[in-house]
Amino acid sequence: MRGxxxxxxxxxxxxxxxxxxxxxxxxRPLKLSGTQEKGKVIVGNSECAVFMLKWERVRNKPSRxxxxxxxxxxKKMGTIPSADPPAAxxxxxxGWAHGVxxxxxxxxxxxxxxSAPAGLLxxxxxNGGAPEPARRDAVRAVLPTLxxxxxxxxxxxxxxxxxxxxPPGFELARRHLYSGDVALEFVRGKRERLLLxxxxxxxxxxxxxxxxxxLERYPFKExxxxxxxxxxxxxxxxxxxxxxxxxxxxxxxxxxxxxxxCAPRRVHGVAVLDEQWNRLLIAExxxxxxxxxxxxxxxxxxxxxRPDEV
Numbered sequence: 478m479r480g481x482x483x484x485x486x487x488x489x490x491x492x493x494x495x496x497x498x499x500x501x502x503x504x505r506p507l508k509l510s511g512t513q514e515k516g517k518v519i520v521g522n523s524e525c526a527v528f529m530l531k532w533e534r535v536r537n538k539p540s541r542x543x544x545x546x547x548x549x550x551x552k553k554m555g556t557i558p559s560a561d562p563p564a565a566x567x568x569x570x571x572g573w574a575h576g577v578x579x580x581x582x583x584x585x586x587x588x589x590x591x592s593a594p595a596g597l598l599x600x601x602x603x604n605g606g607a608p609e610p611a612r613r614d615a616v617r618a619v620l621p622t623l624x625x626x627x628x629x630x631x632x633x634x635x636x637x638x639x640x641x642x643x644p645p646g647f648e649l650a651r652r653h654l655y656s657g658d659v660a661l662e663f664v665r666g667k668r669e670r671l672l673l674x675x676x677x678x679x680x681x682x683x684x685x686x687x688x689x690x691x692l693e694r695y696p697f698k699e700x701x702x703x704x705x706x707x708x709x710x711x712x713x714x715x716x717x718x719x720x721x722x723x724x725x726x727x728x729x730x731x732x733x734x735x736x737x738x739c740a741p742r743r744v745h746g747v748a749v750l751d752e753q754w755n756r757l758l759i760a761e762x763x764x765x766x767x768x769x770x771x772x773x774x775x776x777x778x779x780x781x782x783r784p785d786e787v
Contacts (some may be wrong), residue, residue, distance in 0.1 A: 486539040488618075490783070493518065494532050495595045496651070497784060501614060506636055513577035513649040521604075527611045528619070531600045542568035543591025543598070550600060558566040562588060563621040569593040575616065578635055579605040595625035626784070634661060634673075634783040641673045642779025644772065651697050658698040668742075670697075674759040679750045682757045688724045688748040691759060701742060707757055713747055715774050721758075724747030725773070726775075729762065737768040747773040755783065 488499040489504065489633030494513045500520060507526055508519040535625040539546045547570050553556050556574035565571050579585050585605030591598050601623070603615045626632050634641045634649075639659050647663035650670075660674040674696060676682040682691070689710060693703065713725035726746045732739055745768035746761035761774035762768040 478485055481562070489638050490633070490635045490640060491518075491520065492633040492784070493532070494622065495597050495628075495632060496530070496532055496625050497633055498530075498619055498624070500619055507577065509654070517655070521607075522611065525607050526604055527607045527613045528601055529605045533697070534596050534597045535598060538593065539591055539598075541570075542593060543568075543704060546570075546591055546598065547589045554587050556587060560592075563616070564588075564590065566593070567624045568599075573620075577605070584612065586612070586620075590623070592625035594627035596628055597625050599623070599625070613633040625649065627669055631784075633655070635781075636779070640673050640779075640781045641675075642782065642784075643671070643673070643775065644775070648669055653696060658696070662697055663755040668740075668765040669765040670696045670742075671772065671776070672746075672759070672761040673780070674764075675780065676757040676759070677755060679752075679755045679757040686755070688750075688757075689726070689749050691757060692724070692726050694762070695761075699730075703744075704729045705733055713749070715747075715777055721749045723747060723758075723775065728766065743767055745770065745773055747777055749777060751780075753781070756781075 486776040487502060489502050491498055491500050494516065499697050504520055504522050504527065506518050507521045508534050510516055512532070517529060519526050520527045521527045551574055553570055554574065558572050559575040562573040564619060569589040569592055571588065573586065573588040575586045575589065576584045586603035588601040589599070601613055601620065603654045629645050631645065632643045634643060641661060643663055645664045647652055647756050648665070649661060650664045653664040653740050654661050660672065660678050663671045676691070684725045707729040709727045710724055715721050720731035728744055742763045744761055744763045746759070748757065748759045751758050758777050761773040
């Protein structure tokens with residue numbers, strides 16, 4: 478896995494729940510709701526909301542590879558399909574209605590697509606009330622970059638120049654997206670969990686508490702607790718030249734007494750300082766069996782890398 482950083486000079490990567498696209502650097506998610514199965518995000522700038530993206534995962538293949546679903550969505554909007562929809566090469570089926578007159582001086586755009594490899598339905602609505610330059614950027618610069626990730630591939634989750642790479646099979650369970658502290662928790666089945674976290678500025682975070690203490694402070698409520706006598710901590714480096722230095726911790730987590738014997742879990746956690754971006758990077762893998770060292774290492778190296786570099 479390579480770790481070249483995101484190019485943030487003109488655009489930033491926005492990726493969630495199996496889809497990804499590039500947005501102008503000053504645009505941000507204004508509202509994010511739902512789950513990995515179904516949800517929506519509203520993206521805008523300092524002036525207004527520019528577009529809304531909805532997604533839904535499907536277990537059963539839509540009829541005619543999604544073409545009927547796309548046609549039904551456009552019909553429901555009361556629009557006539559336009560030719561040459563953007564991002565067509567990245568989707569099994571897609572269609573759009575561009576420049577739909579909604580009010581005087583306002584033109585909305587509707588785009589719908591289905592990706593069979595990702596099992597994902599995606600819909601995008603460009604706000605007709607947004608300023609014309611923003612609408613133009615959404616249609617000409619953002620929509621053509623829309624892609625999806627196959628179910629059996631590593632998934633990228635990214636926003637605000639912060640990115641995570643997640644192995645196949647892990648599902649988003651919990652999140653907190655705070656300024657200076659972004660954490661995502663994923664589960665795979667009932668016996669495995671993966672925490673990915675970035676805290677910034679990293680040097681300031683380490684002034685508050687050391688790396689070992691950051692590994693102790695789990696960002697979400699949990700029933701199991703670390704058993705102090707099982708903790709093993711040592712220095713840790715990753716990368717071909719060992720350029721990222723930090724600590725790793727192995728330990729057992731158990732339920733409170735009298736259930737400590739029931740379903741114990743092993744954890745492998747890593748915390749490192751990314752000096753280039755001044756961020757504290759944290760990954761913790763919990764499993765019923767001994768966690769593979771590669772999971773946390775891949776997670777750390779994959780943070781903030783482009784999807785095609787993971």
